[in-house]
Amino acid sequence: MNVGMPADVRWHGRTVHTGVYKQTVAGPRMVRRLNIDGDGQGDLGGHGGEQRAVLVYQLDSYRFWQDELGRDDLTPGVFGENFTVEGLPDDEVCIGDRYRIGAALFEVTQPRVTCYRVGLRMGEPRMAALLVAHHRPGFYLRVIEEGEVEAGQEIVKESTGPETMTVAELDAVLYLSGHTREQVERALRIPALSPGWQGSMKTLLEQEDHRAAGDSSGSAGLSVAATAPPPAWPGFRPLTVTDIQPESRSVFSLRLAAADGSPLPAARPGQFITVKVRPDGDVPPLIRSYSLSGEPGTATYRISVKAEPHGAASNELRAHVRPGDRLEAAAPRGTFCLADGDNPVVLLSAGVGATPVLAMLHALARNRSTRQVWWLHGARDGTEHPFAQESRDLIASLPDARSAVYYSKPTSADRLGVDYAAAGHLSPELVRGLGLPTDADAYLCGPAAFMNAVTA
Missing domain, CATH: 2.40.30.10 (Translation factors)
Structure with a gap:
């Protein structure tokens, strides 16, 4: 059993409020509706609440990551979990399963929503993407009956969730490609599935219905915007x-x-x-x-x-x-979106135009994409270079990615070959000289003059 209260942690020059740092405790602890005594969550948008009161991770996954990452320093709680368990693998535990541990009764509600904080805790920026790619997210429990729980107690399964959809299967439906409509409909028939994940499943169905309606129209004149999925909420x-x-x-x-x-x-x-x-x-x-x-x-x-x-x-x-x-x-809108495929991807931006293509870079890293990825960015100098370390970490996590950053007016503090590749604007001449793959999908965002010049 692992608990810990949220704290402010310095990371890449910023302060992150997080409860991912857990410490193993001995003796009984009271498990309540929202968490365990002595435990708390820092980011309540992605963790905590009644549906995510207790996080579970498996010793078998610890053994897997020790081999995969070549690490011998992985101790219980390092993945931010409350219960480190023997057994209960993600590909066997089903959403809606109920388990009794000690005096408390629990129900499985959803897979862990992976975020960068687990990578922060482990010193491994790829970790959030790796958890999804290797189908080892862990899962959350809702507390049906409060009570005391102690490390070493037996985990007794009391019932199996309807539809027998495993944690790993549901996680793949949302985060990976290739799911079927039948899988989404099965997920929506599980009463224990958390409201947030129910909403995501409904959105997947709406997107599929909308695409089907657009495809069946037979109109070659339909624009991308006309066939975009509807927003997730009105107004x-x-x-x-x-x-x-x-x-x-x-x-x-x-x-x-x-x-x-x-x-x-x-x-x-x-x-x-x-x-x-x-x-x-x-x-x-x-x-x-x-x-x-x-x-x-x-x-x-x-x-x-x-x-x-x-x-x-x-x-x-x-x-x-x-x-x-x-x-x-x-709700999120827009058709300037990363498309699926195996061909190379070129992400070009200047200034704050990095924001949408950074989200695309995140998605490629999360899925551990094997596509060739080019990250090209232009800034004035290091003080005006947003997401510098974040983008470097994401690029480093991809197997076939390269980066070229240009500062138009670098300062004496900016390091040539480290912070930026060369002085000057990210111009059409520079882009032409990079030898970019001609079959790439290219995504551009930045000031109007930059957009017009580089697009041409």
């Missing part, structure tokens, strides 16, 4: 700001979560959300759209904003919004 809904982090001198990120802690519907890499920014006084709200810059499928949204010198909304957000505040947001 605006309040989202809670859970974290604010600087990304560069002028760019900062806000992480948004559902007010009730349930997972937000998955967005496609490259999409944006629209938010209402309400200045003080009796003035109409400012409505702005910002690309989602974080890893898709993590149950929260991250937007990254550039504070322009005369930007009314961006400066209002920077000056007045704090963690715990709420922003009204519309």
Whole structure:
């Protein structure tokens, strides 16, 4: 049994509030509806709440990762779990299964929603993607009957969930390609499935229905926008700001979560959300759209904003919004999305235009893509280079990825060959000289002049 209270941890130059650091404890502990005595969760958008009160991970997976990663320092709790168990593999435990441990009764509600914090804890930036790719996420339990639990007690299965859908199967339905409609419909017939995952399954069905309707129209004139999946919710809904982090001198990120802690519907890499920014006084709200810059499928949204010198909304957000505040947001939209395929991918951006293509890079890393990936970015200098370390870590996690970053006016603190490849703008001449694969899918985002020149 492992518990730990949330703490602020420095990571890549930022402060992360996380409860991923767990310590093994001896003796009985009271397990309550929301957590174990002495335990807490830092990111309530992706962890915690009634549906995610207790996280389980298996000793067999520990043994797997010791061999896979060549690590001999993996001790119970390092994956952020509360219960480290012998048995209960993800490919056998089913959503809706009920288990009694000590005096408490538990029900399996969903796979773990993997996020970067497990990689932070382990010092392994690829970890979130690896957990999904190797079908070893672990799972969450809901507490049906509160009671004391102690390490070493027997785990007794009391009932099997309907549809006998395993944790690994459900995780693959949401995060990996190749699921069937029948799998999604089976998942929706499981009463124990958490509301957040039910919402994600419904979104998958809606997307499939919409694609089927578009395909059957027979109209070659339908645009991509016309056949885009419908938004996950109508209008605006309040989202809670859970974290604010600087990304560069002028760019900062806000992480948004559902007010009730349930997972937000998955967005496609490259999409944006629209938010209402309400200045003080009796003035109409400012409505702005910002690309989602974080890893898709993590149950929260991250937007990254550039504070322009005369930007009314961006400066209002920077000056007045704090963690715990709420922003009204519309559901993710947009057709500028990473497409499936095996051909190379080229991601080109300048300045804050990195945000949507960064989400695409996250998706490629999460799926441990074997596609050839090129990351090309232009910035003024190191102080105006958002997501520098984050993008380097993601590129390093991919088996066939390369990067070229250009600073137009590097400072004496910027390291040639480390922080940037060469001085100058990311121009059409530079792009032509890189020898990019001609069969690549290329995604561009940045200022208008950059877009027009590089597109041509």
